Amino acid sequence: MQVSHSKEIANFHIVGINYKKTDAAIRGLYAINPAQYEQLLEHARAVQLDDLFVLSTCNRTEVYGFAANPGQLIDLLCRESNGDKSQLEELAYIKSGEEAIRHLYQVGTGLDSQILGDYEIIGQIRNATKFSKARQCLGSFLERLVNSVLQVSKLIKTETGLSKGTVSVAFATVRMLERICPDIKDKKVVLLGVGKIGRNTCKNMIEYLGVKEVTLINRTLQVAADFAGQHGLQYAPYENMVSEMQAADVILVASNAPQPTVLADHLRNASPKLIVDLSIPFNVEAAVGELSHITLVNVDELSKVQDETLQNRLGEVPKAISIIDEHMEEFLYWYKMRKHAVVLKAVKDKLQEIHTREILQQKNGGHYKMEDIELVSSRIIQKMINLMAGKVRKETDKSDQYIAMINDIFETGVNQE
Incomplete structure (x- = not known):
């Protein structure tokens, strides 16, 4: 199938779902892992969609790119994810042209984040576009736009207080643990998954709550061993996951596996526990939350943790918007000038064609x-x-x-x- 579309700004679209209209369970259906992303881009190239990228985080999945219509981006996402097309069409937001451009600025600067001013999102955008570019699916328009967003994000971070103070999923976890488990420093904690979120949460627990008895479990044992050695913690092989969880008081799950790794059968006869699922899609089976002796918390509940830091950040929003407006205007000026340059070159080529033809006619070999x-x-x-x-x-x-x-x-x- 061939897809015909021009790189006019009206054909630049964003299709996505986020925390505002969907819960984590639904978002998990449309989450894209690296293998799915690879397949999505391969199919995109096959249908001549060659200037796009996918942003997939715990709070959103969005496809940005040029297409004849947004439906083509919906098809791409549903083809590789586990989500249903009709459901996505009902829940998705669609933005085109300048509205889509502004949305990317707002996402990249944390204005559209579940936690206002979340600065981690810009790294996720950088990685998503780098992945796309390496597979020849990021054109000059999107590359220039993302570079502008990266610059604006840096300016807002240094020139406003939008990202000041510690507010993140990892820190929200600590605040929640502090509230519902005040004696956590005396509890046995198991961290399943030693990726970025797991590491950050663990470090926050140690620093802010004084937690010392933490056992790390990771599919790659050496990753757990290295982190445990740096922070004086314990670690255990993945094969011991069930026994370690059964002996724990608090279980943090940040494994980010495509399917649940913590099952109700693992904990049915265990002692009372608090389980925090930081993964998207969920890595704790829904049935676990139905066990009477288990308290299960997921990322959506964590995002409700409020802090005076967030109130302070709200006052910085107008400054951030002003910076976005200025740089978005510069980007649109570049886009218009690029279009003019194409026209002027075509005019020059046309004049050169006339000139060459007239010279040949006049010269006649003499x-x-x-x-x-x-x-x-x-x-x-x-x-x-x-x-x-x-x-x-x-x-x-x-x-x-x-x-x-x-x-x-x-x-x-x-x-x-």
């Missing part, structure tokens, strides 16, 4: 004389005038605009009033 050159130049000038006059005669409803533009471009000094 040497040039001054009168030959003057005659050729005269004919070229006349042909240019004829081209402009023909267009003005053909487009009668726009003739006054064309003449005014030509008058202005060539600075004739003629007063048309």
Whole structure:
């Protein structure tokens, strides 16, 4: 199948779902892992969609790119994810043109994040676009736009207080643990998954809550061993996961596996526990939450943790928007100038074609004389005038605009009033 579309800004779309309209369970259906992302881009190239990227985080999945219509981006996402197309069409937000561009600025600067000012999102955008570029699916428009967003994000971080204070999923976990498990420093904690979120949460627990008895479990044992060695913690092989969980008081799950790794059968006869699922899609089976002796918390509940830091950040939003406005205007100016450059080059090529044809006709195998050159130049000038006059005669409803533009471009000094 061939997909025909132009790189006009009206054909730039974003299709996505986020925390505002969907819960974590639904978002998990449309989450894209690296293998799925690879397949999605491969299919995109096959249908000539070659300027796009996918942003998939715990709070959102979005496809940004050029297409004849947004439905083509929906098809791409549903083809590789576990989600249903009709459900996505009902829940998704779609933005096009300048609205889509502004959305990316707002996402990249944390204005659209579940936790206002979340600065981690910009790294996720950087990684998503780097992945796409490495597979020849990031064109000059998107690369320039993302670079502008990266610059704006940095400016907002340094020139406003939008990202000041510690508010993140990892820190929200600590605040929640502090509230519902005040004696956690005396509890046995198991961390399943030692990726970025797991590491950050663990470090926050140690620093803010004084937690010391933490056992790390990771599919790659060496990753757990290295982190445990750096922080004086314990670690255990993945094969011991069930027994370690059964002996724990608090279980943090940040494994980010495609399917649940913590099952109800693992804990059915265990002692009371608090389980925090930080993964998208969920890595704790829903049935675990139905066990009477288990308290299960997921990322959506964590995001409700409020802090005075967030109130302070709200006051910085107008400054951030002002910076976005300024740089978005610069980006749109670049886009328009690029379009003009294409037209001007085409005009130059057209004039070169006329020039070459006239020279060949005049030369006829002989040497040039001054009168030959003057005659050729005269004919070229006349042909240019004829081209402009023909267009003005053909487009009668726009003739006054064309003449005014030509008058202005060539600075004739003629007063048309």
